[in-house]
Amino acid sequence: MVITCPSCKKQHNIDEKRIPPNVTMARCKGCGRRFPLQPARDESKKAAEKAPAKAPEKAPEKAAEPQAKKAPPVSKPKVVRKLAVSISKGGVGKTTTSVNLAAGLALAGFKVLLVDTDTQGQDSFMLGVKPKAGLTELVTGELGPEEAIFKARENLYLLAGGKSLAGIKRLIDRKDFGGEMTMAEALVPIENKFDYIIVDTSPGWDPLTVNVLFFVNELLTPVSLEVMTLQGLVEFLKSISSIQKYRKEVALKYILPTFLDKRIKQSDAILKKLRELYGDLICTPIRYNVTLSGAPAHGKTIFEFAPGCNGSQDYRELIRKVANDKNLFT
Numbered sequence: 136m137v138i139t140c141p142s143c144k145k146q147h148n149i150d151e152k153r154i155p156p157n158v159t160m161a162r163c164k165g166c167g168r169r170f171p172l173q174p175a176r177d178e179s180k181k182a183a184e185k186a187p188a189k190a191p192e193k194a195p196e197k198a199a200e201p202q203a204k205k206a207p208p209v210s211k212p213k214v215v216r217k218l219a220v221s222i223s224k225g226g227v228g229k230t231t232t233s234v235n236l237a238a239g240l241a242l243a244g245f246k247v248l249l250v251d252t253d254t255q256g257q258d259s260f261m262l263g264v265k266p267k268a269g270l271t272e273l274v275t276g277e278l279g280p281e282e283a284i285f286k287a288r289e290n291l292y293l294l295a296g297g298k299s300l301a302g303i304k305r306l307i308d309r310k311d312f313g314g315e316m317t318m319a320e321a322l323v324p325i326e327n328k329f330d331y332i333i334v335d336t337s338p339g340w341d342p343l344t345v346n347v348l349f350f351v352n353e354l355l356t357p358v359s360l361e362v363m364t365l366q367g368l369v370e371f372l373k374s375i376s377s378i379q380k381y382r383k384e385v386a387l388k389y390i391l392p393t394f395l396d397k398r399i400k401q402s403d404a405i406l407k408k409l410r411e412l413y414g415d416l417i418c419t420p421i422r423y424n425v426t427l428s429g430a431p432a433h434g435k436t437i438f439e440f441a442p443g444c445n446g447s448q449d450y451r452e453l454i455r456k457v458a459n460d461k462n463l464f465t
Contacts, residue, residue, distance in 0.1 A: 217332045217351040218388075218457070223374065224367030225338035227359040228393040231427060232453075233335035234261045235446075236355070238436040239454040241291035243463050245330040248284070250322070251296030252347055253337040259295045262287045263434015269295030274303055274321045284325075288436075292329070300343065307342040318346035340374060348378045348385050355389040355457070358409065360402040360420075365409075391453060392420035419452040 139146050140163035160171060220233040230253070237249040250270060251258035259266055266285035273283040273294060287293045307314040326332060334347050348354075356371065358364050368390075378385060390413050396402050410417050421427075422445045430440035437447045451464045 215326045215329060215332060216353065217326065217334070218353040218355055219334040219336055219347050219351040220355050220357065221334075221336040221344065221347065221371075222356045222358065222364075222367060223338060223340050223344075223371045224364055227357045227364055227367075228391075228421065229338075229357055230257045230261065230335055231431075232355070232357050232391060232393070232421075232450075233333055234258055235437050235450045236453060236457065237331070237333040238262075238288060238291055238438060239450055240331050240333075240458065241288055242438060243454060243458060243460075244290065245458070246290050246292075246328070247331045247333060248292045248294065248325075248329045249287070250294045250332060250334045252300065252318075252334060252343045253296045254298050254300045255337075256295055256297035257431075258293060258335055259297075261431040261434070262291075262293065262436070264293065266293060266295040269293070269297060269299075270318075270321075271297070271299040271303055274318060275306070280325045296335075304342050307346065314342065315345050315349045318343070319350040322350060345378070348375070349382055352384050353386065353388045355391060356387060357391045357393045357421075359394045360392055360396075360405045361394075362401075362405070365405065387416065389418050389453075389457065390416045391418045394423050395420040396423040418456055419449060421446065421449045421453070424449075 137146050137148055138161065143163060145163055220229050220236065222229065233249065233251075237247045241247045249258060252270065256269075259269075264285060264287050268278050268283045269285070270283070272278040273280060283294060285293045285295060303317070307317050310317070322332070332351070334351055336344050336347050354375070356368065358368050372387070375385070375387060390409065392406055392409060394402075395406065406417075406420060424444060424446035426441045426444045427437055427446040430437050433440055437444065437450060441447060455461055455463050
């Protein structure tokens with residue numbers, strides 16, 4: 136039985152046998168209004184009587200064989216690469232590596248989010264942009280992802296850092312429990328929009344660095360070819376081991392030697408020692424290059440400022456290794 140709502144004219148197909156005899160009113164699922172059931176029943180009967188009788192269908196001479204149903208296509212889950220550029224020592228090229236790695240992956244066609252967790256906010260300066268908001272506003276909930284994330288280049292998006300991140304550190308410290316997941320809680324809901332999330336960390340060991348390690352799965356550690364940096368690497372690896380007791384997913388995947396100067400014998404000796412200790416983790420070194428330090432003053436990545444220089448070539452090699460694609464940029 137088909138009953139039509141007198142208000143919105145929406146038709147409802149109802150089994151009359153299932154309607155209790157004492158029910159006199161009905162509610163329309165379309166407009167929500169109640170209406171008398173009996174007049175609607177009468178109209179339904181009149182419409183059924185006026186409808187022409189259907190001619191009986193002829194039975195087919197031979198029943199068609201049932202066709203096998205095609206299985207729906209399986210949609211593979213998108214795997215997001217979450218990588219932090221981190222070491223507890225400063226002056227090793229973390230920000231330079233973070234920005235140029237993210238920019239290079241974007242040039243290769245990947246959708247990349249660069250997250251700056253340093254209170255200096257140098258990622259914005261290196262890219263020549265001035266976002267009005269960033270990571271702080273996203274974590275505190277003041278702004279949504281659309282307002283907090285800044286499009287810096289084609290395929291390259293930025294969650295800016297800056298002085299306001301000091302407030303996030305205090306927010307983490309005030310939490311009785313779960314403080315280490317503060318940043319992950321803000322980033323996990325949006326992570327599937329990107330192919331790569333590159334996180335630039337500050338020097339030292341603070342609550343935000345711990346938050347980063349509870350979010351990313353991979354670590355890239357720049358190591359300048361100096362004796363003091365090797366000591367910093369050893370201490371950093373000890374800290375990583377303490378995190379891995381609670382989160383086994385995070386692992387050191389790449390060690391990137393920086394400031395390689397062939398004129399200095401010490402650089403070659405340290406590089407040789409690193410290769411002996413860490414083997415396949417060692418990436419192609421970034422050679423000492425004045426152009427790398429000059430690009431940020433122009434608000435450009437090394438690929439924009441001097442695409443043919445040694446620094447640009449070395450960072451392309453790093454991107455090939457991280458993306459596991461030797462054919463990129465060829």
